[in-house]
Amino acid sequence: MIRENIAAVETFIKEASEKRQSDMTEKVKLVAVTKNHTVSEIREAIDAGTAFIGENRIQEASEKYQQLGNTVEWHLIGHLQTNKAKQAVKIFDLIESVDSIKIAEAINKEAAKIDKVQDILVQVNLVKEQSKNGVYMEDLPALLLDIDSLEKLRLRGLMFIAPNVENLEEVRPMFNSMYKLFRKVQKMEFLNADIKYLSMGMTHDYKIAIEEGANIVRVGTAIFGPRQY
Ligand SMILES: *Cc1c(COP(=O)(O)O)cnc(C)c1O
Secondary structure (H helix, E strand, O other): OHHHHHHHHHHHHHHHHHHOOOOOOOOOEEEEEOOOOOHHHHHHHHHOOOOEEEEOOHHHHHHHHHHHHHHOEEEEOOOOOHHHHHHHHHHOOEEEEEOOHHHHHHHHHHHHHOOOOEEEEEEEOOOOOOOOOOEOHHHHHHHHHHHHOOOOEEEEEEEEOOOOOOOHHHHHHHHHHHHHHHHHHHOOOOOOOOOOEEEEOOOOOHHHHHHOOOOEEEEOHHHHOOOOO
16 A cells, blocks of 8 residues: 555645646655654555655654664654754754754754764744744744854755644645745855755645645655554
């Protein structure tokens, strides 16, 4: 089933990419969200062509990483605590969930120790949801500039998790705002940053996210089925 599901999602991604009015040309990367799924399920996905996987907890990612290693690109999509930064820089190719200078500095420090340049995205809390992490829009430019000054971090773009709404069309304008924000950020002057990625869209809303300009989508349920907690 995993193979068929990935093929179906890839088809939807292609269709949505063709529909987008935006000038986003970067190809869409499908991050298979593997949290709460087993290593053997992940292997199945990799055999079916998955090149990017997303995990949200360090402990779980670390156990899986010991078995899977660098055969795929690892994305951290969950909130990171400073005391886990050391493990995170060992595992992840892209940390998508940076939202404060404190965590950015912790990642920078650990990356320096292993002489790695760590790619990161900054998570934006566009509509100020209390329950969500992410930086508010008005605080974003200052955070981006602070991050840009950290030598071992390379800022690659923005990440956004849309609120859960009943009518999916309500999230479209939010994805569109994120796209505009992303374009603005691309025009900022940085030293080290190389802004390429806008990560938004999950199982229920990735098609809309792509139509509005996402070039990374994070999809779990549509690939692996519902998670057992
Ligand atoms: C779990 C998770 C996803 C995937 O959610 P699905 O609805 O299963 O596709 C995407 N992004 C983040 C940040 C997540 O935590």
